[in-house]
Amino acid sequence: MTAGLALVALAIGRYPVSLTDMVRSMFGLQGARDVVRALVLQVRLPRVIAALCVGANLAAVGAVFQGMFRNPLVDSGILGVSSGAAFGAAVSLLVLPTAAGVQTGAFVFALAAVGLVGLIGWRFGSSPLVLIIGGVLVSALFNSLLGLVKYVADPLSTLPAITYWLLGSLSGTDWGSLWPLLALTIPGLSFLLLVRWRLNLLTLSEAEATSLGVPIRPFRWAVLLVGTVLVAVSVASSGMIGWIGLVVPHLARAWSGPDHVRLIPASVLLGASTLLVLDTVSRTAMTSEIPLGILTGLIGVPAFLLFFWRFLRTREEVR
Amino acid sequence: MRLEARDLTFGYSARRSVLSNVSIAINSGEMMFVLGANGSGKTTLVECLAGLRVPHQGDVRLDGRPILRLPLCDRAQAVGIVPQIHEPVFEYTVGEVALMGRAPQLTMLSRPGRRDWDAVRVALDRVGLLPLIDRPYTQTSGGERQLTLIARGLAQGARCLLMDEPAAHLDPRYQHRILSTIDGLAADEYAFVVTSHHPNNALSYADVVAFLIDGRADYFGSPNRMICEESLAAAYGMEFDIISSPGVARAVVPRAPARNRAECACEDSAQRKENP
Numbered sequence: 001m002t003a004g005l006a007l008v009a010l011a012i013g014r015y016p017v018s019l020t021d022m023v024r025s026m027f028g029l030q031g032a033r034d035v036v037r038a039l040v041l042q043v044r045l046p047r048v049i050a051a052l053c054v055g056a057n058l059a060a061v062g063a064v065f066q067g068m069f070r071n072p073l074v075d076s077g078i079l080g081v082s083s084g085a086a087f088g089a090a091v092s093l094l095v096l097p098t099a100a101g102v103q104t105g106a107f108v109f110a111l112a113a114v115g116l117v118g119l120i121g122w123r124f125g126s127s128p129l130v131l132i133i134g135g136v137l138v139s140a141l142f143n144s145l146l147g148l149v150k151y152v153a154d155p156l157s158t159l160p161a162i163t164y165w166l167l168g169s170l171s172g173t174d175w176g177s178l179w180p181l182l183a184l185t186i187p188g189l190s191f192l193l194l195v196r197w198r199l200n201l202l203t204l205s206e207a208e209a210t211s212l213g214v215p216i217r218p219f220r221w222a223v224l225l226v227g228t229v230l231v232a233v234s235v236a237s238s239g240m241i242g243w244i245g246l247v248v249p250h251l252a253r254a255w256s257g258p259d260h261v262r263l264i265p266a267s268v269l270l271g272a273s274t275l276l277v278l279d280t281v282s283r284t285a286m287t288s289e290i291p292l293g294i295l296t297g298l299i300g301v302p303a304f305l306l307f308f309w310r311f312l313r314t315r316e317e318v319r
Numbered sequence: 320m321r322l323e324a325r326d327l328t329f330g331y332s333a334r335r336s337v338l339s340n341v342s343i344a345i346n347s348g349e350m351m352f353v354l355g356a357n358g359s360g361k362t363t364l365v366e367c368l369a370g371l372r373v374p375h376q377g378d379v380r381l382d383g384r385p386i387l388r389l390p391l392c393d394r395a396q397a398v399g400i401v402p403q404i405h406e407p408v409f410e411y412t413v414g415e416v417a418l419m420g421r422a423p424q425l426t427m428l429s430r431p432g433r434r435d436w437d438a439v440r441v442a443l444d445r446v447g448l449l450p451l452i453d454r455p456y457t458q459t460s461g462g463e464r465q466l467t468l469i470a471r472g473l474a475q476g477a478r479c480l481l482m483d484e485p486a487a488h489l490d491p492r493y494q495h496r497i498l499s500t501i502d503g504l505a506a507d508e509y510a511f512v513v514t515s516h517h518p519n520n521a522l523s524y525a526d527v528v529a530f531l532i533d534g535r536a537d538y539f540g541s542p543n544r545m546i547c548e549e550s551l552a553a554a555y556g557m558e559f560d561i562i563s564s565p566g567v568a569r570a571v572v573p574r575a576p577a578r579n580r581a582e583c584a585c586e587d588s589a590q591r592k593e594n595p
Contacts, residue, residue: 070408197430201422203409208402211369212475213395213423258409261430 046178050170051279052272053185054234055244059271060192061227062245063252063263068202068220069128076231076245079135079224083142084113085235090149090162097158099172102165103180103236110232113138118224126217127206131224168239168293170279181237188230192223192264199223199260241275243296247304248274254308274300320347320510322368322386322398322479326377329367336375337363339534345527347478350501350511352521352542355531356555361514364531365481368512369400381479395423399477403484404464407456413467414439414452420474435474442473446500462493466500479510486517498524518546518559518571530554543568 062076069078077083088109092102120134121127153159192199201209202220209216231245248271249263255270256262275292278299282290323344330336337360345351353361366372368379370386379386381397389397399420407416420442421435443449446466451459456467465485472480482501486494494517501511502524515521521528521542528545530538530553538550546568551559558574 067409072408194428197425198422198427200411200415200419203407204419205402205405207366207371208400210371210391211395211398211400212419213392215391253409257415258411259415 043174046175047170047173047279047283048276050173050178050181050237051276053181054170054238054241055248055271055273055275056189056268057185057230057234057271058241058245059248059252059267059274060189060264061231062271063249063260063267064192064199064202064223064227065245066249067199067258067260067263068223069132070203071128071132072250073246074132075242076227077139077235077242078132079117079228080113080138080142081110081228081231082235082240082242083139083146085110085232086166086240087142087146087149088112089165089236089239090146090153093158093161093165094149094153097161099177103177106236107180107232109142110235111228113142114224114228114232116141118221126220164291165239166293167291168241168296169282169289169291170238171283171289173237177237181233184229184233188226189268191226192230193268195219195223196260196264199264238292240293241296242293243300244271244275247300251304251307320397320478320508321345321380321382322510322512323380323383324364324368324377325380327364327367327374327379328376329363329372329374337534338367338374338531340377341531341534341536342377343527343529343536343539345479345510345512347508347510348505349526350505350513350524351527351529352525353512353514353529353531354516354518354521354546354554355514359531359554360534361531362483365400365483365512365514369398369481370394371400392423396476398479398481399472399475401465401468401472401480401482401485403487404461404468410455410457412452413443413448413454413456413459413463416456416467417443417470417474420471423475438474438476439470442470443467445473445504446470460493462489462496465489465493465497469497469500473504478508479512481512482514484514484516486515486520494520495523518551522546522568522570546571 058076062074065076065078066072066074085106088105088107089102091109092105096102096105116138117131117134120137121131124130124134150159150162153162198214198219201212201214202216202223204212206216235241249267252263252266252270256266278295279292281299282292282295321344325342327338327341328336329338341364343351353364355361363372367374368386370379370389373387381389381394386394386398414436417439418431418435421431421438424435424438425431440449440452443452446469448463448466448470451463451467456464459467469480469482469485485497485501489497498513498520501513505511505526513525525542527540528538528542529536530545530550532538532550532553538545538553546561548559548561551557551571559571560574561568562570562572
């Protein structure tokens with residue numbers, strides 16, 4: 001199932017790529033020129049895979065969280081993942097400025113932030129509302145801590161590095177940094193895809209779901225854990241990429257309906273292709289890279305407003 | 320099938336109990352109305368009956384077996400809850416909402432298949448909603464939503480359905496459409512426990528009535544014997560008159576606002592008939 005979806009995602013993902021330099025390199029693969037081959041296999045392929053993974057993760061988890069918190073304004077970073085990761089990355093840039101160090105630091109603190117939210121939720125009854133408030137509080141805490149790190153950072157070297165990381169980019173991706181992402185994305189997304197019908201039941205109240213024979217609390221915690229790990233490893237690989245985990249699920253829902261059986265695959269495909277397109281633009285549009293975080297907002301928001309407007313218009317006509 | 324609460328005592332805090340020594344029972348083919356003032360513990364009783372809350376004392380038994388001992392899945396296939404109408408956040412279709420009732424029949428990793436959709440179609444047909452199967456749930460009326468949730472309970476396979484105020488917020492036509500739908504199902508060996516604020520609906524439809532008063536269910540029996548001036552006064556803290564036509568109670572009306580006394584209204588209409 002997952003293999004099929006991954007293949008489809010690649011097929012969909014390749015199309016936008018073919019519009020750019022990438023396609024020439026891909027054809028170059030057959031020509032077997034060593035330089036091109038190295039470029040494609042060592043530089044571009046890992047980056048393409050990373051873009052697909054990160055986009056799929058953020059969108060799928062955003063869709064799941066929106067459903068389980070019964071709130072369309074929730075995004076994949078709601079539980080403090082992003083703020084925790086930002087702080088972790090900043091601290092790593094301060095004390096251990098290597099790529100692996102930053103990735104690890106971001107991942108660990110992203111999990112720590114959600115762990116804190118989980119603790120708050122566990123202590124105060126673990127209702128969705130408590131978790132959302134916990135997420136807001138923990139995000140605020142880590143944002144302040146991030147400010148503190150920025151304040152003490154060297155303004156000539158470390159501070160720009162932190163700022164650049166926060167803008168989000170996949171530019172540093174190589175096979176070494178891709179493995180952790182792949183190793184967690186494949187089982188995590190597989191889990192969400194396998195239980196996807198049951199995710200519908202998380203949109204019901206606790207009593208309702210229990211009366212339908214679903215042990216709701218263990219299931220909810222399991223989904224929260226998987227979602228958190230997926231977002232954490234994504235943010236750790238790419239930096240802060242906002243907005244995908246919020247808007248792509250809505251677009252997917254408009255396309256496939258709210259039933260998670262179709263919504264999750266739709267979010268995965270749409271998220272993966274969206275981020276792939278944006279990342280390709282970010283590294284080809286100008287001679288120097290445009291950070292992804294900037295691009296997602298600049299291109300993404302107007303583009304999706306347009307999509308939504310057209311979607312609403314067609315739906316009015318149908319009625 | 321028989322669902323029975325024995326000596327049920329439950330409270331949200333140790334000091335105050337919401338239900339004390341409640342003993343009631345319902346058999347298949349019956350419709351039970353649970354009446355009582357706001358905050359009298361009707362919803363709590365429903366949740367205890369479904370095994371969602373663990374009583375401090377006493378227990379709930381399904382055909383003699385304690386319901387809390389049954390695995391969650393088996394419980395859901397025997398006893399279902401039909402919640403109050405709620406506003407859904409997402410645009411599920413009527414069919415998709417009813418399909419959620421198939422959860423206890425499916426394992427963790429499986430997705431509903433043709434058999435489940437067949438069950439959903441049968442259930443929607445029973446409540447007369449089959450034509451609306453693809454309609455977004457958000458675009459249906461309150462009454463249709465309530466019927467959808469009943470269909471979900473049927474699709475679940477439960478023979479005993481617990482309904483929390485199915486008539487709340489509905490116009491008289493839909494109240495009666497829903498209650499007569501339930502009535503038809505009860506004749507088909509389903510059992511229903513219905514909480515309600517309408518003693519009149521209980522007089523029209525119930526086989527058994529239980530009044531919850533201060534957490535106790537001392538008035539428990541046939542509606543004609545239990546819905547009396549004494550029980551109504553105790554339940555709601557106000558006086559009621561009972562209007563009966565040859566020996567059978569038909570309706571209750573509050574005694575306090577005497578502006579249009581029942582007998583005056585009758586005289587008026589009689590006069591109107593005489594002088595057209």
